[in-house]
Amino acid sequence: MVLHILLIILKIIGIIIAVLLGLILLLLVILLCVPVRYRMEASMPGEIKESTVRGRVTWLLRLIRIDASFEEQELKWRVRIAWKSFGSEPKKEVTHGEENTDREETRKEQRVESSRGLPKVEKESAEEKTIVESGQAASKDMEERSGKKTEKSPESILQKTHERPEKVQPEKNSEKPEKTDKIEKKEEKTGRFEKIKCTIVKFCDKIKHTVGHAEEKLESLSEKKDKIIKELEDPVHQKAFSKAKKETGKLLKRWKPKVIKGTVRFGFEDPCHTGQVLAAFSIIYPFIGEFLSIEPNFERRILKGDVKVRGGFRMVPLVCFLWNLVWCREIRKTYHDIREFQL
Numbered sequence: 001m002v003l004h005i006l007l008i009i010l011k012i013i014g015i016i017i018a019v020l021l022g023l024i025l026l027l028l029v030i031l032l033c034v035p036v037r038y039r040m041e042a043s044m045p046g047e048i049k050e051s052t053v054r055g056r057v058t059w060l061l062r063l064i065r066i067d068a069s070f071e072e073q074e075l076k077w078r079v080r081i082a083w084k085s086f087g088s089e090p091k092k093e094v095t096h097g098e099e100n101t102d103r104e105e106t107r108k109e110q111r112v113e114s115s116r117g118l119p120k121v122e123k124e125s126a127e128e129k130t131i132v133e134s135g136q137a138a139s140k141d142m143e144e145r146s147g148k149k150t151e152k153s154p155e156s157i158l159q160k161t162h163e164r165p166e167k168v169q170p171e172k173n174s175e176k177p178e179k180t181d182k183i184e185k186k187e188e189k190t191g192r193f194e195k196i197k198c199t200i201v202k203f204c205d206k207i208k209h210t211v212g213h214a215e216e217k218l219e220s221l222s223e224k225k226d227k228i229i230k231e232l233e234d235p236v237h238q239k240a241f242s243k244a245k246k247e248t249g250k251l252l253k254r255w256k257p258k259v260i261k262g263t264v265r266f267g268f269e270d271p272c273h274t275g276q277v278l279a280a281f282s283i284i285y286p287f288i289g290e291f292l293s294i295e296p297n298f299e300r301r302i303l304k305g306d307v308k309v310r311g312g313f314r315m316v317p318l319v320c321f322l323w324n325l326v327w328c329r330e331i332r333k334t335y336h337d338i339r340e341f342q343l
Contacts, residue, residue, distance in 0.1 A: 032319065034060055035312040042307040044264075049073060051303060224343045231341065240330040251321045252287075257311030260291035264305040267297030274298050 036059045044051040057066040067087075068077040078087030231237060268274045278296050285294070292307070325331050 030060065032315045035314045037312040038310070040307075040309040042262075044303045044305050046302060046304050048303055227343065231337065236330050237334045237337070240328065240334040243328050243331060244325065247321050247324050251317055254317040255311075255313040256287070257309050259308065259310040260288055262291075262305060262307035263293045263295070264307065265295045265297060265302055266304075267300055267302045269301050271298040 036057065038055070038057045040053070040055040042051065042053045051070075053070040055068045058064065063082055065080045066077070067080075068075070070076075076088050078085060266274070266277065268277075274296050275298075278294075281294055
C-alpha cells in the first residue's frame with residue numbers, strides 16, 4: 001500500500017517535470033522559428049522637411065507590434081504587447097471655441113481682481129500723501145541748517161588761501177653731465193643685447209626639445225605598427241578572420257529583405273557631400289543594386305523618390321552563426337590574443 005502511494009507521487013512529479021520541459025521547449029521553438037517581420041515605406045517629394053517615413057515590426061501573429069513614423073519633422077512611435085500599448089501621444093489641437101472660452105475666463109478673473117483691489121488703492125494713496133508731507137518738512141529743516149553753514153564758509157576759505165604755502169620752484173640749471181648720459185646709453189644697449197641673446201637661446205632649446213620629442217613619437221609609432229602587422233600576418237588570425245567573414249556573409253544572405261523597390265534622387269548644395277554619400281551607398285550597392293536605383297545630383301539640393309522594404313528574419317541563423325564561431329579554435333585563439341594585446 002505504501003509503495004503504491006509512493007509510485008503515484010513519483011508519477012505526478014514526473015508528469016509535472018515533463019510538462020515544464022515541454023513548455024520550455026515550446027518557448028524555445030517559438031523564439032527560434034517564429035519570424036520577426038518588418039516593413040518600411042518612405043516618400044520624398046523634394047525636400048527633407050516634406051518627406052515621410054513609416055515603419056512597422058511585428059512578431060508572434062502581431063501580439064507584439066512596434067509602429068514608428070516621421071511626418072512633418074516629428075517622430076511618433078507606439079509599442080503594443082498583447083492588449084497593452086504605450087508610446088508618444090499626438091499633440092492636442094486647440095479649437096477656436098476653446099480659445100474664446102479661455103479668453104472670456106481670463107477677462108472675468110481680471111475684473112474680479114480689479115473690484116477687490118479698489119479700497120487698497122485708496123489706502124495706498126493716503127499713505128503716499130503723508131510720506132510726501134513728512135519729506136517736505138525734513139527738506140526744509142535741512143535747508144535751514146545748510147544756510148547757517150554757508151554763512152561761515154567764506155571767512156574760512158580766505159584764511160585757508162592765506163595759509164597756503166608757496167610752491168618751491170625747481171632749479172632750472174640742474175642738468176646731468178654728458179659722461180653719465182653716455183654710460184647709461186651703453187648700459188641700455190648691453191641690456192638689450194643680453195635680452196635678445198637669452199630669447200634666441202631659449203628658442204633654440206625649445207626647437208631641440210620638440211625635435212627630440214617628435215623622434216621619440218615616431219619611434220614608438222613605428223614599433224606599434226610593426227607589432228600590429230605581426231599580429232595580423234599570423235596564419236591563425238588570418239584563418240579566424242576568413243571564417244568570421246564567411247559566416248557573416250551567410251547570415252546576411254539569410255536575413256536579406258525579400259522586397260526592395262524604389263528610386264532615390266539626392267543632392268546637396270556642396271558637391272563634396274554628395275560624393276561622400278554616394279561612396280557610402282557604394283558599399284551596399286552590390287546587394288541592393290538590382291532592386292534600388294540611386295541617382296546623384298551634383299548641381300542642386302534635392303531629395304526625391306519612393307522606397308519600399310519588406311522582409312523577415314528568424315533567430316535560427318543567428319544561433320548557427322554563434323555556434324560556428326564559438327566552436328572554431330582559431331577564433332577562440334584570436335579572441336584570447338586580442339584581450340591580452342597591448343601596444
